[in-house]
Amino acid sequence: xxxxxxxxxxxxxxxGRISILNCDYTNxxxxxxxxxxxxxxxxxxxxxxxxxxxxxxxDGRFTVFLNKSAKHxxxxxxxxxxxxxxxxxxxxxxxxxxxxYFGTGTSLTVIP
Amino acid sequence: xxxxxxxxxxxxxxxGEKVFLECVQDMDHENMFWYRQDPGLGLRLxxxxxxxxxxxxxxxxxxxxxxxxxxxxxxxILESASTxxxxxxxxxxxxxxxxxxxxxxFGPGTRLLxx
Numbered sequence: 001x002x003x004x005x006x007x008x009x010x011x012x013x014x015x016g017r018i019s020i021l022n023c024d025y026t027n028x029x030x031x032x033x034x035x036x037x038x039x040x041x042x043x044x045x046x047x048x049x050x051x052x053x054x055x056x057x058x059d060g061r062f063t064v065f066l067n068k069s070a071k072h073x074x075x076x077x078x079x080x081x082x083x084x085x086x087x088x089x090x091x092x093x094x095x096x097x098x099x100x101y102f103g104t105g106t107s108l109t110v111i112p
Numbered sequence: 113x114x115x116x117x118x119x120x121x122x123x124x125x126x127x128g129e130k131v132f133l134e135c136v137q138d139m140d141h142e143n144m145f146w147y148r149q150d151p152g153l154g155l156r157l158x159x160x161x162x163x164x165x166x167x168x169x170x171x172x173x174x175x176x177x178x179x180x181x182x183x184x185x186x187x188x189i190l191e192s193a194s195t196x197x198x199x200x201x202x203x204x205x206x207x208x209x210x211x212x213x214x215x216x217x218f219g220p221g222t223r224l225l226x227x
Binding site for chain 2: 006009032034036041042043044045046049089091093098099100102103104105
């Protein structure tokens with residue numbers, strides 16, 4: 001049973017515009033969330049994270065928003081650049097567990 | 113910088129062969145993980161290890177085994193490779209902490225083709 005879901009397999013945006021990637025989860029015990037970026041033929045690289053005690057975390061062009069009541073998080077990329085074209089995975093974990101649970105990924109294409 | 117390395121980037125094997133995928137991390141991390149990535153299915157956890165000689169099954173352990181004899185090394189073994197094990201295999205490691213700064217660091221991946 002998929003505990004972390006990314007319902008949009010793909011997304012296309014124009015360069016300079018905002019990219020919004022969404023992620024939903026079902027397990028209320030999750031308290032730490034991460035976003036990873038993955039280029040073809042490479043391993044995922046960590047992008048940004050957020051703890052459940054916050055509702056927003058920002059790092060440069062990347063902002064993650066967490067809505068605990070809706071069990072929803074989103075990644076905003078502003079402005080989007082062609083180099084942002086990649087697959088983005090969200091992941092979640094609990095404070096006491098060793099495991100990370102990943103979504104199925106969203107393939108972002110930024111059109112120049 | 114954390115470095116996670118995997119023994120091969122690309123591998124071609126025949127059905128029934130025994131396959132070893134090796135992963136090494138240089139940050140003294142306690143936890144190590146093996147995932148496979150398939151289109152539309154995301155990253156699925158095969159096995160993980162939280163200490164030397166310790167292992168836990170993930171979501172899809174069937175057809176796989178693992179070995180952790182040293183802290184820095186975690187091996188994935190396909191006892192008898194089958195075509196449905198053709199996939200991208202990703203190794204990851206993380207430092208265990210009860211706080212909120214846990215991040216998994218991934219290797220570059222091994223793309224395995226079983227013929």
